[in-house]
Amino acid sequence: MKKFLSFLLLFSLIFSFPITAMADGITISAKSAILMERSTGRVLFEYEADTPMPPASITKIMTLLLVMEAMEGGKLDEKTEVTASEHACSMGGSQIWLEPGEVMTVHELLKAAAIASANDACVALGEAVSGTEEAFVELMNKRAEELGMKNTTFKNCTGLDAEGHLSTARDIAIMSAELLKHEKIKEYSTVWMDSLRGGETELTNTNKLVRFYKGCTGLKTGSTDGAGCCLAASAERDGMELISVTLGSGNTDERFASGRKLLDYGFANFAVAKPNPPAEELREIPVVHGTAEKIMPIFDIPENYLLPKGQETLIEQKVELPESLEAPVEKGQVIGKVKVSLGGGEIGEYNILAGESCEKMSFFAALRILFLEAVSTE
Numbered sequence: 001m002k003k004f005l006s007f008l009l010l011f012s013l014i015f016s017f018p019i020t021a022m023a024d025g026i027t028i029s030a031k032s033a034i035l036m037e038r039s040t041g042r043v044l045f046e047y048e049a050d051t052p053m054p055p056a057s058i059t060k061i062m063t064l065l066l067v068m069e070a071m072e073g074g075k076l077d078e079k080t081e082v083t084a085s086e087h088a089c090s091m092g093g094s095q096i097w098l099e100p101g102e103v104m105t106v107h108e109l110l111k112a113a114a115i116a117s118a119n120d121a122c123v124a125l126g127e128a129v130s131g132t133e134e135a136f137v138e139l140m141n142k143r144a145e146e147l148g149m150k151n152t153t154f155k156n157c158t159g160l161d162a163e164g165h166l167s168t169a170r171d172i173a174i175m176s177a178e179l180l181k182h183e184k185i186k187e188y189s190t191v192w193m194d195s196l197r198g199g200e201t202e203l204t205n206t207n208k209l210v211r212f213y214k215g216c217t218g219l220k221t222g223s224t225d226g227a228g229c230c231l232a233a234s235a236e237r238d239g240m241e242l243i244s245v246t247l248g249s250g251n252t253d254e255r256f257a258s259g260r261k262l263l264d265y266g267f268a269n270f271a272v273a274k275p276n277p278p279a280e281e282l283r284e285i286p287v288v289h290g291t292a293e294k295i296m297p298i299f300d301i302p303e304n305y306l307l308p309k310g311q312e313t314l315i316e317q318k319v320e321l322p323e324s325l326e327a328p329v330e331k332g333q334v335i336g337k338v339k340v341s342l343g344g345g346e347i348g349e350y351n352i353l354a355g356e357s358c359e360k361m362s363f364f365a366a367l368r369i370l371f372l373e374a375v376s377t378e
Contacts, residue, residue, distance in 0.1 A: 026265055028258035031228070031248030034169040035262045037272065038177045038234070038241040042306040043170075044266050052151050052166035053247045056222025056230050057094065057117045057206075059159030059167070061175050062140045063126060064114060064220075067106070068182040070129045078107035082128045084120065091119035093160055096201055098124065108196055114188035116203040117221065119158040126157040133157055147174050161226040169245040176219055176232050176243045189218030189234075208256050209233050213263065217241065223252065233259040240272040240306075273312035275302045275340055275350070281319040282352075285335065290327030290358040297321065297335055300351040307342065316341045321352060327360040 032053055035045040043049075070076045082105070084098040096112045098104070098120040104112075106128065112121035126136035133156065140154040149171035155162040179185055192211045194203045205211070206221040215235040222230035228248040235242055244262035249255035277299035284294040305315070321336040329335070336352035 026261050028246060028261055029249050029254040030246035030258050032169045033246045033258065033262065034173050034244075035266050036173040036177065036243045036245075037266070037270065037306050038180055038243055039272060039304045040306045041177065043173075044242075044270060044306075045262060046170070049170040049173075050151055050168050052168055054161055054165060054224060054227035055159055055167040055172060055247065056161075056224045056227035057119075057159040058172055058220050058222040058230050058232050058245075058247075059154060059157065059165070060113055060117060060122055060222075061172065061179055061220050061232060062143065062154065063122050063136075063157045064110070064185060064188075065175060065179040065182070066129055066136070066139060066143060067110065067125050068179065068185055071106070071184070072182070076106050076128060078105060078110075080106045080128065082106060082109060082124050084124050085127055087133065088120050088123040088127060091123055091158060091160070093119045093158070094206075095120045096196060096203075104196070110188050111191070111194055111203060112196060114185070114218075114220075115191050115194055115205045117206050119160065122158050144171070144175065147178055149174055159222055159224070159227075161224045169247055172232050172245045172247075173243050176234060176245070179219070180217065180234055180241065180243070186217050189220075190216065207231070207233065209235070209259060213260060219243070221252075221255070229255040231255040231259045233263060235263050235267075237267050238271065239274075240267070240270070242266040269309055270306055271309045271312040273305045273307055273315055275305070275315055275317055275338070277302060277338065278317055278319060283321070285321060286324040287329060287358045288324050288326050289361050290325075290329065291361055292356075292358045295325070295329060295358050296355045297352045298355040299338070300334075300353055302338070302340070302350040303348065305340070305342075305347055311342060314342055315347075319352070325354075325358075327358050329354050329358040331355065331357040 032048040032051050034049040036043050081103050084102045086100045089098045089100050094117045096118045109121040109125050112118035123133050126133050130136035144152045152167040152171040155165035192205050209216045215237040217234045219232045219234045229252050230247045233244045244259045246258045284296050318339045333354045334351045335354050337349050340348045
């Protein structure tokens, strides 16, 4: 019996962090993983991406997102002073050793949370936003639901192991993409070393890719007994920003190696193309029964397309506009399309809009026009 138990223990140690095969012979070491392009939301690789797992300190991505949103909403700013509560100071784990009653600015707490993954700083920020950590966690779960994070439940704002505190690689990629919309966060997530308290407290980024990976923009590491070693890594090159999430790696070296391999794969094989609207093909459109004879259309903003690398310059566009329009026409009304194709196959489209309004001609509209013409000729 003892030999059998010893064998089970050895088996679990060897195989608790499975090796995941990937395209082109690349392998990663993680229980769950995903690679996503941020602007399009396209997934380039996934493995067990919807399996709920403890996310460790990657949880703090949601904490940071809500703080960024509170700042944009005017509830906080970088100079807002926050007084540390006894609860915040009791967190343990990664911390900056806040003392009850100690005052720090939101800017200082963001540095501590984003660079050094400080649990006490995260709770202090959550309390600044919502009053208590419990209320802040409710806000975290509400925001997760709004973002479509279907398999995530937060129990705290730090990522410390707690029963039922779970997320998935896909959900983490979704909230990472949302956080990266806030350019301000990169002022913190890309910092390798900094300090607090006049240099007395040194901060070193827990994400080694910030220093050693070209274009790295963040984002967050995590490690607990229950979660293993986790990483949400983001990097931007040539206008394409990738998000790599790996959960449950066996050690910190494995998580960084896996994150790097996923990012390398994405940058080597894909590119983002944003169509340049063909302005030379726009023309004025006649309006039937309108107070104006013609209106000028404008292009809506085209979306990005994720393509195999080398094909981003081969996109073709075809403008489709009607011969005329029937009044009334509202400014911003969809009046045409631009079809986007690659190699003869359609890959998408975007709208052409009315650049101005045009009323339907009526008796009173005609009188008004005649009056204005008469005034202008006097």
